[in-house]
Amino acid sequence: MSLINCQIHGEVGVHPYVSKALGHKLDINPNLKLEDIHKIRVDIYDDNEFLLSNDYYLLTNEISQDITLLVIRNDQDEESLLRPLMSKFKGGGYCVKCFNIFLSKISGDW
Amino acid sequence: MSKSVGTDQFENGYTEGHFTIEVFYDGMGYSSHQVIGEDRSDTTIIRAGKYNSSKKAVHESIIKLEDAEAAQTLQKNMINEQLGEYDAIENSCVSHVIDIINAGNSTQISKSKLGYARFMRKNGFAQLPSDKSVLGG
Numbered sequence: 187m188s189l190i191n192c193q194i195h196g197e198v199g200v201h202p203y204v205s206k207a208l209g210h211k212l213d214i215n216p217n218l219k220l221e222d223i224h225k226i227r228v229d230i231y232d233d234n235e236f237l238l239s240n241d242y243y244l245l246t247n248e249i250s251q252d253i254t255l256l257v258i259r260n261d262q263d264e265e266s267l268l269r270p271l272m273s274k275f276k277g278g279g280y281c282v283k284c285f286n287i288f289l290s291k292i293s294g295d296w
Numbered sequence: 297m298s299k300s301v302g303t304d305q306f307e308n309g310y311t312e313g314h315f316t317i318e319v320f321y322d323g324m325g326y327s328s329h330q331v332i333g334e335d336r337s338d339t340t341i342i343r344a345g346k347y348n349s350s351k352k353a354v355h356e357s358i359i360k361l362e363d364a365e366a367a368q369t370l371q372k373n374m375i376n377e378q379l380g381e382y383d384a385i386e387n388s389c390v391s392h393v394i395d396i397i398n399a400g401n402s403t404q405i406s407k408s409k410l411g412y413a414r415f416m417r418k419n420g421f422a423q424l425p426s427d428k429s430v431l432g433g
Contacts, residue, residue, distance in 0.1 A: 187384055188339070
């Protein structure tokens with residue numbers, strides 16, 4: 187959902203759901219471990235019709251580990267459930283290629 | 297194509313891809329898109345003609361505008377403006393597209409995740425099969 191000029195990959199897509207704190211941490215230490223990050227799946231419905239799903243990535247210390255899924259079915263859900271989370275993603279986003287390489291590396295930690 | 301807007305979705309490695317917008321008014325098409333600076337501290341809007349012609353869009357939707365002049369004026373006013381940090385809802389390639397469409401129409405598209413998802417569905421845009429998912433997903 188945008189483009190960035192990555193120092194490694196040049197003009198490339200952005201992964202929009204990497205929190206600002208996680209992005210800064212990755213800049214400093216690309217060898218973060220699986221236990222350092224937390225993923226929340228956000229499913230978007232229009233009432234009962236499924237529209238789309240995204241994975242949101244944060245540092246583990248940014249949010250309760252109990253939250254792993256948010257289901258948004260209407261504007262009220264978005265306001266009460268998603269809006270508070272989105273504050274952590276302002277100034278976030280990361281080179282999609284760099285982030286996918288990172289995800290591939292940590293998936294090997296299993 | 298007069299008094300209309302063309303919105304293109306491109307593959308960019310992420311599931312929603314990248315969106316550009318071209319407003320047609322008075323015989324001229326003017327295209328733009330949002331990009332992020334190298335250090336991620338700022339964003340801006342740039343002309344998208346070169347990008348559009350160098351890539352193949354995965355989907356294009358043509359949308360009628362009530363006031364294409366207003367939409368194109370906003371586009372031109374946003375070129376090279378410093379727009380601050382990236383935000384998927386408030387300041388992204390999709391929010392730019394919605395800003396321009398909203399400038400040209402009285403019926404406003406909601407600047408929210410649900411608003412964008414409804415816009416995508418209504419205009420035939422879909423998630424692309426490129427999201428990388430780990431951590432039990």
